[in-house]
Amino acid sequence: MAPGSPAASAPASPRFPASSRGAGPAAHRRVAMPRLEVDRAFPRSPRGALKIARTLVALAALVCFVVAGSHQAYTALASMETAITVLFLLLYLLRLDERMRCLFWPLADIFNSMIAALFLLVVSLFAIIIKTNKGTLAGGVLGLILLVLCLADAILLFKKISHDKSRGRSAPAK
Structure with a gap:
């Protein structure tokens, strides 16, 4: 079409946008989004099993604190721990740590585990000392179990980091 022809200067109709007119079959192709692949071996690994256990124990502590009507600080900490652990679980399960290289995720996970343990x-x-009711006491006991799981998770991650670093140093130079 010539630049001065009425079809070239006509506004795009609502049914057919201007970008799709005359572009041919290439305009109707969809852009392929990179697919997220699931690491099926992670849940069966010691780190994956520990993350799942942390998530479940944090969720159980959250339920105990909510049902017992405990102080809001108990509920806030249990819900925050549940959410952060689920996010780290999804990060490793969907292999997003390999795609998002802006942060060294195992080290961030170690810091999270240590601060959560504190x-x-x-x-x-x-919660155990005050023991206003049995639900708060149960949530406190589950919190102590979660503390042990957080420390075990930090130790496993630290061993993974130090093992990977030592393997990198011992590789022969070419």
Whole structure:
């Protein structure tokens, strides 16, 4: 079409946008989005099983605190721990840590585990010492179990990081 022809200067109709007119079959192709692949071996690994156990125990502690009507600090810590652990679980399960290289995710996970362990120690001990009701006591006990799981997770991640670093150093130079 010539630049001065009425068809070239006509506005795009609502049914057919201007970008699709005359573009041919290539305009109707969809852009292929990269697919997320699921790491099926991660849930069966020790780290994956530990993450799943952390998630379930944090969820159980959250349910105990909510049902018992405990102080909001207990509920907030348990819900925050549940959410963050689920996000790290999804990060490793969907292999997003390999795609998002802006952060060294195992180290961030270690920091998360250590800070969570510190908060869980304080809050769980308060929940057990005060023991306003049985639900708060059960949530405090589950919080202490979660504390142990957080420390075990941090230790496993630290061993993974140090093992990977040592393998990188011992590789022969070419």
